[in-house]
Structures are given as C-alpha cells and as structure tokens.
Amino acid sequence: MINSWVLILISVAYWILLFVVGYLAEKHAVKGKGLSNNPYIYSLSLAVYCTAWTFFGSVGKVRTGGFDFLAVYLGPTLFMPIGWLVLRKIIRICKAQRITTIADFISSRYGKNVSLASVVTVFIFLGIIPYISLQLKAISESFDILTQTGVTVEPLHNKGIALLQDTAFMMAVGMALFAVLFGTRRIETTERHEGMVAAIAFESIVKLLAFFAVGLFVCYYVFNGMDDIFTQALDVEALRNLFVVPQEHGYANWFWISFLSAMAVFFLPRQFQVAVVENVDEKHLSKAAWLFPLYLLLINIFVLPIAFGGQLLFPSSGADSDYFVLDIPLLYNQNALALLVFIGGYAAATGMIIVESIALSTMFSNHLVIPLLLANKTLSEKFRDNLSNIIIQSRRLGIVFILTAAYFYYHLLSSSYSLVSIGLISFVSVAQLMPAMIGGIFWKKGNKLGALSGLVAGFCIWFYTLVLPSLSGSWLPLESFIHHGPFGIEWLKPNALFGLQGFSPIVHSMLWSLLVNMGLYVGLSLFTKQSVADANQAELFVDVTKYASVMESASIWKGTANIPDIRSLLANFLGSDRTNQALNSFAQRNQLVLDENKADPKLVYYAERVLSGIIGSASARIMVASTVKEEEVKIDELLDILKESQQMMRLNKELKRKTDELEKARFDLMEVNQQLLEQDALKDDFLTTVTHxxxxxxxxxxxxSEILHDNEDIDNESRQQYLQIIIKETERISRLITQVLDLEKYDSGKQKLQAEWVSLQTLIQQVLQSVEQLLRDRNIEVQLHIDASVPNVWVDEDKMQQVLVNLLSNAIKYTENELIIRLYVKNTSTSEAYWTIEVEDNGVGIEKEYEELVFEKFYQAKDQNIRKPKGSGLGLAISRRIVELHEGTLTLAPKEGKGARFCLCVPLENKSELPTN
Amino acid sequence: MNKAKKILLADDEPNILLSLDFLMRKNGFEVFIARNGTEAMEIIRKEKLDAAVLDIMMPDIDGYQICSFIKSKSTYSHCKVLFLSAKSKESDIEKGFEAGADAYMTKPFSTRSLLLKVQELLA
Structure with a gap:
C-alpha cells in the first residue's frame, strides 16, 4: 500500500517534469530549430495512440478475447506503410488551406459549410467522451489500487459523489488545468505546439519503459522466462482456449477491428492533431511509417506474458484483469515498480487527454462558439473588439466541458465495461468520418449533402447500437429494450439490427453505421448537385499537388472590400503589429499596394486563410463576408469565365493561323532567296566560264607572240603558221565577246525583233549556201524535205538565219556523213498551226541527260575539269532565245538510230505579237 | 653534256601544245606530247620522265588525277609536276598542290617564266 499523498505528490512532480520538458522544447524552438523538427520525435508523438487502454486494457482483454487485443495494433501496423501516402495528401491540403482540425477539414472540403463543421464537432465530442472517460477510469482505478491493499478491491466509484474524495474528479480537474495551460496559450492553431509535442514524445518513452519494466519483472522475476509462463498457461483449461481464435466470426471480428483501428489512427482528433497539424516536414512521414509500427510492436511484446502470468497468479479471485500490471508488483511488494507502472499508465492517459482536449477545444471554439456568436447580431456586436479573448476563453471552457462530460460518463458507466470496449465505442464513432474524408480527397463529386447525411445517419446508428446500450443501468432501465428491441420489435434490437447476429457489438455497429454512411454519401453525391463553392474546394482538395503553389492567387471571388476593414478584422485576432507584418509581407510577395482603399481579391483571400488558421475555415468565411461586400459567384458567371477562356482559345487559334501564314511566307521567301542564290551561283559560273x-x-x-619576239631566227614557214594562229585566236575572242553581249541582250529583254514577211524556203537555201564550203570539206550528203506550200512567215530574217546557221554548223561538226533538213506546217488551218524546221544528223548524238543542258550557256559548266565546249558553248543558248522571242520552241526531238535531231517550231499566228521595228 | 631531260606536255588545246613544244625543244628537252589524259598516262608509264607540264581540264582524265598518280608511285615520283591551267582560283591552286604538284602557273603564261620555272625544278 502506498500513501495517497505520496501518490499525489508523485503525480504533481510528474506534471512539473512534463512542463519542464515542454518549456525547454518551446524555448529551443524559439531559438532556432525545433525539437519537434525531427522524425523520431514525430513518430513518438504518434504513439499518443497508445493510451491507458493499451497500457492497462490490452492485458485485460486477453482474459476474454485471447489474441483479440492485437487487432487494434495490427490495423495501424498494416495500414501505416500504405496509409502514409493518404496522410501526406491530407497534410498538404491542411498546409495549403490552413486547416487545424478534422472538423475544419471536412467543412472546408464541402464548401466551407458552417453547419457541417458544427455537426462533425458535436459528433466527435460525443464520440470521444467515452474515450476520455476511459482514461479517467484507468487513472482513478490505478490510484485506488495503489492506495488500497496489495490485492485488488472493488473500485470506489459507486460510493456516491463526494467530489473532493473522488480521485477521478481530482484527476479530471488536474488534467483540465494541465491541458488549459499547455494548449490554449496561443490562438493561432496552425502554429505548432512545440512544447506539447515534446511532452507527448516524452510520455511515449515513459509509458514504454514502464511497460517493459513490469514485463521483464513478470517474465524473469516472477516466472522463469516466457516459456515458463506459456507452458504453465497451457496446463490450465480456461487459458488454453485463449490461444485459439473462436470458430464462428472470430476472424471476421479480427479483420473488422483491424480495419476500425486503421481508421482511428487517422481520424481520431488527437491523431489528426499530432500527425497532421503538428507535422513540420512531410518527409518525417516515411520514417514514421516504420517507427510507429515498431513502437506498437514493442509495447505489445509483454502483453501476453503479463496476462497469462496474472491469470496464473490470481486464478479464482474476481480480480480485474485490466490491472494485472499493478497487481503483480504489489503482490511481490515491489512498491517502486508499482509506482513506475502507475506513472506509465498516468503518462499514457495524460498524453491522450492533453492532445485530445486541445484538438476538441479548438473545434469547440471554432465550430460551435464562434458561429453562434457570429449568427447572433447583438452578441457579435458586443464582443467584436474582444474576439481573440473570446476564442481563448471558449477553448478553456471547451476543455472543462469535455472533461466534465467525460467524468459524468465515467460515473454513468457501470464497471461492467472494460477499458477496451469503451475505447472501441469511440473508434466506431470516429470511423464515421472516413467516407467524407477519404471521398473528399479522392473524389471530386462528393458533395456536402452526401457528406452531411452520411455523417448524421452513421452517428445515429452508432449511438443507437453502441452508446444507448452502454448507458443502460439502474437510472435508465433499458434491459428489455436491449434484449427485445423497442416496443418488442425484434429486428430493431440495438445489438442485432435487421437480424444481423454473430458479430461482436462493436463490429455489428461499425458495419451498419459505415454501410449506411457510405451509401448515403455516395448515393446523394451522385444524385444531387454540387454547389459552386463545394466544387471549387473539391478541385483544390483532390488536386492539391496541382494547386499548392498557386493557392494564393487561385480564387473565384467577386466583390469589393476596403483594406482598413480587412486590417481591423485581422487585428482583432492577431493584434495590430502582427497584422501589419502579415499584410506587408503578403503585399510584398504579390506586389500589391496597401495604400489604396480597395482591397485586391487576393488579399481578401489571404486574410480569410489567416483567419482560418485561428477560427476555422467556415467561421473565417463568415467573418470575411461580413466585412466584404460580396457577390456570390453564380453558375452563369462561372460559365462566362469559361466562355472567356473559350474566346481566348479561339483567339489563340486565329493567332496560330496567322503564325502559320507568316511561316509559309517566310518559307516562300526562303525559296525565292534560294533561287536568287542559285542564279547568283549560275552567274558566277557563267563569269568563270567566260573568262576561262x-x-x-x-x-x-x-x-x-613571245616565241616570235624571242626567236628572230625562226623559219618563215613556222612564223606564218604562228601568226595565222594568233589571228584565228583573236577572231575567236571577238566572236565570243559578241555572243556574250548578245546573250546578255536577250536575257535582259533588250533585244528586239525586226520582223518581216519571209520565205522560209528561200531562207534555208541561203543558209545552205553559206555553209557549202564546210559541207564539201567534210563530204556530207544533204537531204532536203521542203514543203513548198509553207507560206511566208512573219519573222526577223537575220535572227532566224543566225539560228539556222548555228543548227547547221553544229550538225556539220558532229555528223558522220549525213544531214537532213525538213520544212513543214502542222495543224494547218487551226489557230494552233505552226511551222517546223528540223535539222537531223547521224553523228554520236546527245546523251539523254544532256538533252536540256545543251541549250544552257556553256552547258558543260558542270564537271568542268573534263568537258570543254567545242565552239563557244553559247550558240544553242542564243538560238533558243531567238526562237522563244518568236514565241516558238527549239528542242531536241527523239530520233531513231544514232545522231541528233533539232526541232524548231514557231506558230503561224504570231505576227500580232511581234514588234515591227 | 648531260643527257637531254625528258618532259611531258599534256593539254587538249592544240595551239598551246604547239607553242610549248617549240619552246621546250628549242631549250634542249626531249619532248613528249599528250592531247588528253589517257595519252599522258601512257607516256608516264613508258618513259622515265624528268618533268611534266599538265593542263588540268582535259576531256578524259584530269590533271589532278595524273599528278596524284605520279606522286603516289615511287617509280615516278621523282618527276617534277608543273600545272599550267586557266583555273586561277585560290582553291584550284591549293588543290593542285594537294595533289602533289611542284609548281602551278596560270594561263595566259609567260614563256620565259615557264622556262625558268621548269629549269629551276630540274636544277
């Protein structure tokens, strides 16, 4: 037995220690890098999951459920490695939207709806109260056990309410004080509670160490190791059965309890507080994903040995197996160890109560008190200048209220409920948040009506199937109601709704409540319309990664606001210094001018978010709306915005078309340029060839000339020969120059024709006469096929003669021994009639690939190393230009056998086109 | 007296060949005439030439190819090669030296300079 004063002193000392830890951590945080900016501290703070329920209750659960207790830890363990991704998304959303509680999260997701936040808050309150009362029960009972005799006695709580003697009451008061001092010093809840987190992490270590100590004590002091305990336990019939999972629904219960716990580890308000709100760096999550399960494993290692050991030591007494951890050391008179265990359990309970009450009191002030205040005009006028004070006071009030409620619930509950079953009641209530939460971050269509209906229905079923039966007692006789249903309607029995039997009450309740909850959420979301605000938030939540960076500017908002109004609104909560600081830095970031009277929408949105961190998003919405003359964004306005963007797209298309046109023009220009360059190159080639x-x-x-000059003694014959060469070569040069100049005239269009009526028959004869000598020299036979009926034609006689001379002399140069000349008219008496002169030889001919090239000036220009023109290389080029001036063509015609056939065609009806002088 | 130096004159312009032939004979060379690349190659293979004056543009095998051939075979490479060409662009001249030419002169040429150059190459 331990003196109760000693115990109280130790409790107070422990409190002081916690304060010191918290205070040091906060001081550290102010100086620079916070202690809580550490994945280990973060993981340890997550272990606030393990409460007095774990510390005392797990051992107790073994007596009735064997391995059942493990499911509560298996769920989080299995879920954590995958679940941290979900958690990360929630953290990102909360950071972007400055969300501080789970109720805020849900209301913010579904269009910042006030009623939704209030409903969630009320439900969470109701849901968590049994859980907190569980902690009070555990502490007060452990206190009583230590101060009584060594062996367990009946708990004292039925003695009637003598408050000052009631340990539970004293504990509740102490806790309230502690939570008030720790959690409500600052109003901006997005600011982290460094001290609290450090204290929680510290408590996690304390409870683990205490549990380890008693575990080792039982295993190695009382018994001879774990083997010994299990071997002995197997000899006892009642204990042997605990090793086996019950046949019917045993595994199903296991599975559902695991599932339930996985939900709880996410959605319990205190877990949300430490895992999301207090999270400094989302990278810590990946470490916590294995550290937290490891912690759960460690704290559960000794549960079975202690439970079996306890039952071996206290086989028949009605000892409350929840408190074996205390009973065993006391049985062996190990008071120090018992004290340590007491502190461990105390740590587990206080940790939970502190965090839970901070989270709940924030919800209380933000989602119940402030909306009520804002809704009432006289009240809000009255407290307008004192809002920050109101918030703090209401939070304190919230803490007191919660603990009072928990205290009364504790008293209402008979001792028939074990720690674990009370805790699970809370779990089922919290699980109701799952559809709205998970749906909210992954499904854009989920809407407010669905979420609200699902939540309300889920909570009602929970209350009906779990809470109501638990309240049954002497003051509220519900026996017949529980066993036979209301008014004797069997299928409405709370523990067998619609005849569903065989599951434990917890699983039964969870299945029904979640089924209805999800059904309503999904069904109503699918079949009802989402409001604009709802859709907007859905977009921001589900695609948080997309919007996180643009959150400051992303707002569809219309209205006018004055900067002084915004300023004074913020100053009510932040004080004028911090308000100025916040506004100035925002203005600087976004390049806004604060001197103007009109506030930028971005600024209004920013103010709303700052307020959200203090009073929750829904209340912040209302506060800002009261200062701002706001027009609701209607669907058609949204459509206008869409239309505008469509117009933009049309404009873009137009621009694209223009760009394409420009691009095409550029391409054309490039082509022209290329042609010019090619012509330039041709000109270059031409010059090179001419000079060559x-x-x-x-x-x-x-x-x-030099030879003749230097060799006076040269013989006469040679001298004559050389002089002859000089003369010939000089002529060659003159001819070349004349032709080049001619060609230039034709190319530039300066050359004009002097047309007259000419007889082609006569012209051909004249040309033949001029080359007669050449023909005779080479012994060439000439065949003439002249059509005498060809009329006189309108041509420039000299030029046409030049063409014919050129064609004939080429033919003479290349032919072997034959020359054919034809003259005829084709297509007589039509408008397309033309006359033709053909000149054909039987020489080497012209290869196909050169057929066109021969008409180019110096056609041999390509591959100049090898080919050299015979003659100037300009004759055919000039001839073709002359024929073209007569609107005719000069081409190489296909020819059978060897040789070449040039074909000259000129329209008969060309006279009107030809210049006459 | 030394034995007369053997010189190849290759050009497809008869008048130029005529003048070169006169010039070289007059100055004591044993002259071989080629009207195109093919003839030039035959002479190169047959005669142990001391020098070759090559035109570049010839109807079958161009002067660059002939020069490269001469300079790539140790049997012929002692033969001095002088290009005599109407091609006067910097790039053409470079190409000539790349082919291994010992000298490059452009047309129209001075008979005296040409003679001096040939004598200098053979000195």
Missing part, C-alpha cells in the same frame, strides 16, 4: 573561254585564246596568242 577568253583565257584559252589569249594564252595561245601570248605564247606565240
């Missing part, structure tokens, strides 16, 4: 053609005769002339 000039060089060759000049070379001969120079060489022979």
């Amino acid at each position: 053609e000039l060089r060759t005769p000049i070379t001969s002339i120079r060489a022979f």
